[in-house]
Amino acid sequence: MDEPSVTGTQSVFRALSIMHAFNAARSTLTGPEVAELFGYSPPTAYRLLRALEAENFLIYDPNARSYSPGPEILRLAGVMLHRDALVAQTQTTLIRLRALTGETVAIYWRLGNKCTCTQEMPSPQPTRIEAGIGVDFPLTRGAAGKALLLDLPEAEVRDLLAEPDVPAPIGGARTLLAELTAARKRGYTVSGGETIEGSVSIAAPIPWVRQGLAAYSVIAPESRFGPRERDAAARTLVEEMARLRSILQGNTPH
Structure with a gap:
């Protein structure tokens, strides 16, 4: 029945x-x-x-x-692609990031309590890390997921952690909140091996019309992405976010 x-x-x-x-x-x-x-x-x-x-x-x-x-x-995706200048600019920024860092770059969207890889450009180097388009990761694990939490107040982050489908962050809630505080000051998040073994990634939220919707990520093998290389890539990422923000502000109707 x-x-x-x-x-x-x-x-x-x-x-x-x-x-x-x-x-x-x-x-x-x-x-x-x-x-x-x-x-x-x-x-x-x-x-x-x-x-x-x-x-x-x-x-x-x-x-x-x-x-x-x-x-x-696909039709609806096409509508989105032609809706405003942001999608085209994000693609341009993705290309620039890969050219400047030489590593795999990707865009992640927040979908519910997960972040999903929606665009990815693999590194041209023979040894590289790839997440895979359409792959989901928890918001509490990895640089991209944490980047999507940067604009949330602490109370909302705690509410998120209390939801049954959200994995506990490595190190606990206090560690995650401290990471987010430090990341807000520098403009990007960092993660090592939390979602893909042997990888190091950095990520920053895209200055979209709604904060916490999408983020850029740069990911590389740990053996090639030491502190010096990671800091250089992070500077590039922060500069690209500033450039993108300037372009979008210039395109905002008055």
């Missing part, structure tokens, strides 16, 4: 929850998987999946009997 009828708002949230379930490690979903993941009955799971397919948010593979993200997502 199916669940009782739900409101339109509940249906929207259920459909969005299915979209959120896709990630780099789970690029397809079947009806039974959705039912098990969210506790829906099979008819409810298929009704939601077919509604998303009808609007091109999902596509269905009849051979595998599975659903995957569809072309409507």
